Amino acid sequence: MVEAPGRTKTLLDLRLPAERDSVANARLAAAEIAREVGAEEMDVKIAVTEAVANAVVHAFRRRAPGTIRLRADRTDETLAISVADDGDGMMPYLDSPGLGFGISLITKVAKDVTFDSSDRGTTVLMSFEAGAEAGT
Amino acid sequence: MSETPARLELRTESRADAGAEVTIVHVAGEVDLASAPELAATLKAEATPHVRLVLDLTGVPFMDSSGLRELLVFSRELGDRLAVVVEPDSAVRHLLDIAEVAERINVQPSEAEALAAIEKGARGRG
Numbered sequence: 001m002v003e004a005p006g007r008t009k010t011l012l013d014l015r016l017p018a019e020r021d022s023v024a025n026a027r028l029a030a031a032e033i034a035r036e037v038g039a040e041e042m043d044v045k046i047a048v049t050e051a052v053a054n055a056v057v058h059a060f061r062r063r064a065p066g067t068i069r070l071r072a073d074r075t076d077e078t079l080a081i082s083v084a085d086d087g088d089g090m091m092p093y094l095d096s097p098g099l100g101f102g103i104s105l106i107t108k109v110a111k112d113v114t115f116d117s118s119d120r121g122t123t124v125l126m127s128f129e130a131g132a133e134a135g136t
Numbered sequence: 137m138s139e140t141p142a143r144l145e146l147r148t149e150s151r152a153d154a155g156a157e158v159t160i161v162h163v164a165g166e167v168d169l170a171s172a173p174e175l176a177a178t179l180k181a182e183a184t185p186h187v188r189l190v191l192d193l194t195g196v197p198f199m200d201s202s203g204l205r206e207l208l209v210f211s212r213e214l215g216d217r218l219a220v221v222v223e224p225d226s227a228v229r230h231l232l233d234i235a236e237v238a239e240r241i242n243v244q245p246s247e248a249e250a251l252a253a254i255e256k257g258a259r260g261r262g
Contacts, residue, residue: 020170027168027198042198042227046234049200053169101201101235108234 011036011079012072018056018065018085026052026070030081033072038131039079043109050102051083051124059087059122066121078111079130082123090117144171145195146178158188158251164195167203176206183214190250192221199228204235211241216257218242219250 011033016022027049034044048070055068066086073080106113110126117123144165151158159182167175182189191210193199211218219242222228232238242257244250 023169023200024166027166042230045198046200046231049168049198053200053202056169101204105201105231105235 006076008073008075010071010073012070014070016052016068016070018060018068018087020056022068023049023052023056026068026083029070030072033081034079034128037074037079039128040109044079044081044128046109047106047113047126047128048081048083050106051126054102054124055083055085055087055122058091059085059089062088074130074133077130077132079128080125081128082125084121084123086121088121089119090115090122144174146174148178148182156188156255158190158254160190160192160247162192162195166198167196167206168198168200169202172200172202172206175203176209179206179210183210187214187217188254189214189218190221190247190254191218192247192250193228194221194223194226196226196228199231201235203228204231204237207241208237216242217254219244219253221245221247221250 012029014026014029016026027045030048031041031045034041052068052070056065060066069082069084071082071084106124106126111129112127114125115122116125144163144167147162149160149162151160161178161182163175165171179189179191207220211220222232222243222245224245232241232243242253244253
């Protein structure tokens, strides 16, 4: 089936517990999607890993670990990946395991990135170039 | 998801090189938030005052900022007594380049060159 131009197709919608092992699970799932749509796999893996790790380490410092939602949507030749947690929102911490490199790395490998944070959680929305869709 | 996240495998060997002992830590598997503490613990155990250490990352198909942190911490602690083996077109090299930290780590493209770099550092100190 040929998709109409501009139509968004959801490729992945995954809910993971906010724990360390979820980082690798999110990375594997995102890598599979990157390969499927012809996006730069290593860049997608780096960005998703850092976003999920940030959520695991920082989002639930004042409450029990919640859930991280990993979602991937394709619109034309753009792959949009969001990592959303239901934690406390973004706050600066000096004891980050990544020495604060995480967000910097995301901004370097993603085409665009936005951070939306409130006391109900944080969403990191990242976009990447995807290859041309089959049939277009 | 059909794949299972790979566990980190760490193997340490001691080798006499030009009369001095060198410890080589071979790492295989992905280094991220979950596995970086294991790498850090191994490096901490090996980072004795006069050790000469080669960290072989040629078996690492992915590393994140948690692993990068450990490379920077131990590079600062050991100086030219630590050499890190990273293949030129690898994922780890890509990470070092985008993080712009390669010059802060004694990165060498092969184990032989890492051993030579450490020997050169030891001669410089001697």
